[in-house]
Amino acid sequence: MNEIIKTSYSALDTFRQCPLKYKFSVIDKIKVPKTKEAVFGNKLHEALQFFHKKSPLSPTLDELLNYIKETWDASVFADEQEDMIYFSEAIKILKNYYEHYLKIKDKFTVLDTETRFEVLLENPENIEQKCLLTGIIDRIDKTKDGIELIDYKTAKRFPAQDEIDNSLQLSLYCIGVMNRWPEFSKSGPESIKLTLYFLKHNETITTKRTLEQLENIKKQTWDMLKQIEKSDFPPIPSALCDWCGYKRICPMWKHLYKEQMTIDDEQIKKVVDEFFQLKLSNSQNNKKIIELKGIIESYLNKEKIERVFGESGYITRLNQIRYEYDMDKVKAILEPFGKWYDVLGVDTDKLKTIVKTLPPHVKREIEKAKKIDKEYKLIKVTAIKKKPEKE
Numbered sequence: 262m263n264e265i266i267k268t269s270y271s272a273l274d275t276f277r278q279c280p281l282k283y284k285f286s287v288i289d290k291i292k293v294p295k296t297k298e299a300v301f302g303n304k305l306h307e308a309l310q311f312f313h314k315k316s317p318l319s320p321t322l323d324e325l326l327n328y329i330k331e332t333w334d335a336s337v338f339a340d341e342q343e344d345m346i347y348f349s350e351a352i353k354i355l356k357n358y359y360e361h362y363l364k365i366k367d368k369f370t371v372l373d374t375e376t377r378f379e380v381l382l383e384n385p386e387n388i389e390q391k392c393l394l395t396g397i398i399d400r401i402d403k404t405k406d407g408i409e410l411i412d413y414k415t416a417k418r419f420p421a422q423d424e425i426d427n428s429l430q431l432s433l434y435c436i437g438v439m440n441r442w443p444e445f446s447k448s449g450p451e452s453i454k455l456t457l458y459f460l461k462h463n464e465t466i467t468t469k470r471t472l473e474q475l476e477n478i479k480k481q482t483w484d485m486l487k488q489i490e491k492s493d494f495p496p497i498p499s500a501l502c503d504w505c506g507y508k509r510i511c512p513m514w515k516h517l518y519k520e521q522m523t524i525d526d527e528q529i530k531k532v533v534d535e536f537f538q539l540k541l542s543n544s545q546n547n548k549k550i551i552e553l554k555g556i557i558e559s560y561l562n563k564e565k566i567e568r569v570f571g572e573s574g575y576i577t578r579l580n581q582i583r584y585e586y587d588m589d590k591v592k593a594i595l596e597p598f599g600k601w602y603d604v605l606g607v608d609t610d611k612l613k614t615i616v617k618t619l620p621p622h623v624k625r626e627i628e629k630a631k632k633i634d635k636e637y638k639l640i641k642v643t644a645i646k647k648k649p650e651k652e
């Protein structure tokens with residue numbers, strides 16, 4: 262039976278960032294208000310779409326700034342001061358963008374903005390199975406050398422070239438552009454510039470792909486779809502939690518948002534703080550540490566959460582998985598590269614060093630040769646000077 266899996270780059274990226282966030286958003290379809298960072302990014306994207314829509318008769322700077330003033334949504338910000346900070350940042354970004362645009366405007370023509378694309382990817386291991394991948398590209402330009410795809414970013418972090426050269430997003434967008442405009446990609450993906458435009462820095466970073474890389478990306482996409490199918494969607498807390506709208510229902514943060522405190526809740530804060538004091542003072546009182554750990558674990562189980570907050574910091578229960586390599590598979594992968602004899606008789610660390618020297622698609626094959634050796638829970642304590650703020 263033919264089967265078509267529907268997904269998008271943003272869904273795959275959400276899974277990579279945090280499987281639980283993917284579950285909340287893509288499977289359970291839980292709607293949450295957008296975070297202020299997301300609204301800020303959307304408003305800038307809309308303003309730039311307005312700016313380039315009528316290319317080459319682009320609006321003036323005043324018209325562009327008026328547009329963002331009229332469409333600005335102050336309701337997502339905590340107070341007037343926060344609203345002003347974000348609004349001033351948006352104005353600064355648009356002014357810088359406009360100034361830069363005046364310098365380069367003769368070098369390109371905008372072909373389209375907010376371009377939707379669809380790509381049908383066949384599963385290389387089962388041709389009956391297909392995936393319909395959709396996405397939206399912020400801007401596509403025609404330049405004298407070919408076409409250039411632009412994706413605006415409002416994040417502060419400027420990635421390294423290597424990261425961009427391996428970006429799944431840009432690879433999938435490249436496939437999307439080739440699908441949508443086959444006439445422009447006749448000379449291969451190398452004629453398509455893939456650019457991320459970091460609006461806060463007013464800087465761009467560009468990369469390209471080869472056909473071979475795009476073939477590998479298709480395989481990588483199927484690997485991810487398989488991972489999603491097998492996943493039990495664990496939360497993966499990171500700095501990106503501050504941009505996640507599911508914090509209030511997430512087992513990593515729910516405790517922080519609890520409004521009605523029971524005696525148990527008050528008690529657990531004291532237990533957490535006592536646990537901290539013992540840990541920070543390197544106490545040898547193991548009996549007490551085990552006792553407190555037991556109380557904390559019972560509370561986590563009862564509340565169905567994985568993180569509990571006290572005054573001194575928070576305690577997180579993390580699922581740890583120890584892997585070992587299936588050496589028969591590793592041998593079959595490494596032998597054609599003449600690397601197998603470098604691994605023989607050495608430990609996993611040596612294998613990891615050798616893997617770093619291999620092409621990305623071989624690295625992925627080695628990854629797949631890993632199997633679970635042991636799975637266990639770990640309690641991690643994190644001291645904080647100040648409790649993370651509730652939104």
Ligand code: SF4
Pocket residue numbers: 278279281282496497498499501502505506507508511512513514
């Ligand atoms: S708050 Fe963090 S850990 Fe929780 S779902 Fe969102 S991204 Fe994942």
